[in-house]
Amino acid sequence: MTALNSRSPSIHDPLSRIFEDGVRAAWPICLGYLPIGLAFGVIAQKGGLTPFEIGIMSLLVFAGSSQFIAVSMMGAGAGLPAIVMTTFMVNFRHFLMSSTMAAYLRGVKKTWLSLYAYGITDESFALNLTRFQEEPWDWKRAFVVNQTANIAWIGSTVLGGVGGTLLPAGAFGMDFALLGMFLCLLVFQLKGIFHGVTAFLSGVSAVAFSLLFGGNGHIVAASLLGATLGLALKKIFFRRKGGEKSC
Amino acid sequence: MLTDHLLIFLAMGIVTYLPRWVPLYVLAGRDLPGIWVAWLELIPPAILSALIAPALVTTGSPKHFDLLTPEFLVAVPTFLIAWKTRSLAATVLSGMFLYWLAGLFLFPG
Numbered sequence: 001m002t003a004l005n006s007r008s009p010s011i012h013d014p015l016s017r018i019f020e021d022g023v024r025a026a027w028p029i030c031l032g033y034l035p036i037g038l039a040f041g042v043i044a045q046k047g048g049l050t051p052f053e054i055g056i057m058s059l060l061v062f063a064g065s066s067q068f069i070a071v072s073m074m075g076a077g078a079g080l081p082a083i084v085m086t087t088f089m090v091n092f093r094h095f096l097m098s099s100t101m102a103a104y105l106r107g108v109k110k111t112w113l114s115l116y117a118y119g120i121t122d123e124s125f126a127l128n129l130t131r132f133q134e135e136p137w138d139w140k141r142a143f144v145v146n147q148t149a150n151i152a153w154i155g156s157t158v159l160g161g162v163g164g165t166l167l168p169a170g171a172f173g174m175d176f177a178l179l180g181m182f183l184c185l186l187v188f189q190l191k192g193i194f195h196g197v198t199a200f201l202s203g204v205s206a207v208a209f210s211l212l213f214g215g216n217g218h219i220v221a222a223s224l225l226g227a228t229l230g231l232a233l234k235k236i237f238f239r240r241k242g243g244e245k246s247c
Numbered sequence: 248m249l250t251d252h253l254l255i256f257l258a259m260g261i262v263t264y265l266p267r268w269v270p271l272y273v274l275a276g277r278d279l280p281g282i283w284v285a286w287l288e289l290i291p292p293a294i295l296s297a298l299i300a301p302a303l304v305t306t307g308s309p310k311h312f313d314l315l316t317p318e319f320l321v322a323v324p325t326f327l328i329a330w331k332t333r334s335l336a337a338t339v340l341s342g343m344f345l346y347w348l349a350g351l352f353l354f355p356g
Contacts, residue, residue: 028339053252060260070259080255088262093294095266100290102274113275117268122298129291173347179318180325180342182299187329187338189292202293203300210301211310219297226293231286 011138022144025131029123029145030152032178035167036064037153041160043068047075051161058154063121065216066090067157090216096223097125104132108139119146123178126185134188194234202226317349 009021037058044054049071061067066087073083098120105113116139124146131137131145159166167174190196202222209218279287303319305312313319325342332338 028335031339049252050249053249053256056253057256057259060256061263063263066259066263070255074252074255080258083255084258084262087259088266091263092266094263095270096290096294098267099270099274100287102271102277103279103284103287105271105275107276110272113271114268117271118264120267120271122294126291126295170347170350173343173345173350176318176321176325176343176346177339179299179302179322180339180346181335182295183322183325183342184329184335184338186292186295186299187326188333189295195289195292198289199292199296203296206297206300207304207312210305211312214310218301219294222297223290223293226296227286227289230289230293231282234285 009136009138009141011140015140018138018140019144022141023148025127025141026124026145026148026152028177028181029127029149031174032123032181033064033149033152034156035171035174036178037156038160038164038166040064040068040071041157041162042164044071044157045161047071049161051158054161055154055158058157059150061087062118062150062153063087063091063094064153069216093122093219093223094120094125096220097122101125101129104129104142105139112139112143116143116146119143119150121146121149123181124149126182130185130188194230194237197233198226198230200226201229317346317354320353321345321349 009017011018013021041051041054044057044067045051049057057067057070061070069086069090070083073086098117101120105116108116124142128137128142128145131142186199190199202225205225206218206222209221299322303316303322304314306316307313321342324345325338328341329338
């Protein structure tokens with residue numbers, strides 16, 4: 001990723017500058033959330049939720065796919081335990097993201113960590129992680145990214161609940177914005193042969209698991225499997241190599 | 248009705264927040280053994296790939312495998328653009344444009 005401009009961002013910058021950088025960085029997420037949020041608002045409103053309830057739900061949960069699933073379960077008359085259990089399983093993937101993100105949030109006060117945790121989504125995690133790895137980035141800017149995405153999510157879901165889709169179906173290819181962002185961030189993550197092997201194994205098993213078992217468990221299962229196999233192959237490879245050298 | 252819904256949302260919020268919070272709260276600022284660091288380093292490509300791949304090559308309900316989805320056909324050039332340009336903006340915008348084109352010409356209606 002190329003730096004936005006020549007100035008070098010620092011955590012000691014004035015808050016206005018940190019705020020500006022964070023909001024700017026979040027644009028692909030906002031773009032991608034808009035069509036999904038609007039669509040969710042429409043579906044939730046049809047399912048009997050008021051715009052106020054939609055806003056509260058987006059604020060409290062802030063996890064798109066689980067919200068879609070919960071609304072359809074509510075419509076089908078599912079009870080609280082079933083909805084909560086499903087939500088937990090669908091959103092458990094954040095556990096892996098949070099574990100990975102922890103390394104970049106050293107020295108952050110526990111209160112701020114707890115607030116930061118609320119904003120960890122697939123999108124903000126992937127975007128912030130890449131920023132942390134590729135250029136000067138800090139937890140304050142990352143926090144602004146999280147919260148900008150949060151506002152975009154709450155806003156677009158409520159808007160969908162009030163005004164309908166607003167966008168014509170497929171407008172401007174916006175439905176591809178998040179996939180495009182993930183693809184690019186994946187490319188940034190392919191830092192070596194074993195990163196590539198891991199991504200390949202994880203992708204193939206995610207497809208297989210999602211076809212075999214349905215549901216949403218495939219993301220966690222495939223990520224764990226892919227990373228573990230990738231690491232195992234890396235260890236075996238370097239052991240072999242080390243062994244040959246010592247011969 | 249409203250309180251029922253709010254209770255569901257609150258419970259959903261709690262079980263969503265916990266897996267986001269626990270690792271961050273416990274692990275931030277702690278030195279992990281090298282093997283865990285090496286493993287966690289492979290988690291981002293693994294997660295990204297696990298998020299992307301099913302969205303590209305599975306479709307319909309019930310889900311089935313399909314290589315001829317607009318998502319997959321657009322993802323291939325988008326991936327190459329990302330590889331070449333290493334620019335998030337160029338990738339996202341050209342991906343959107345290609346997806347829009349695909350919707351117009353390859354998968355109308």
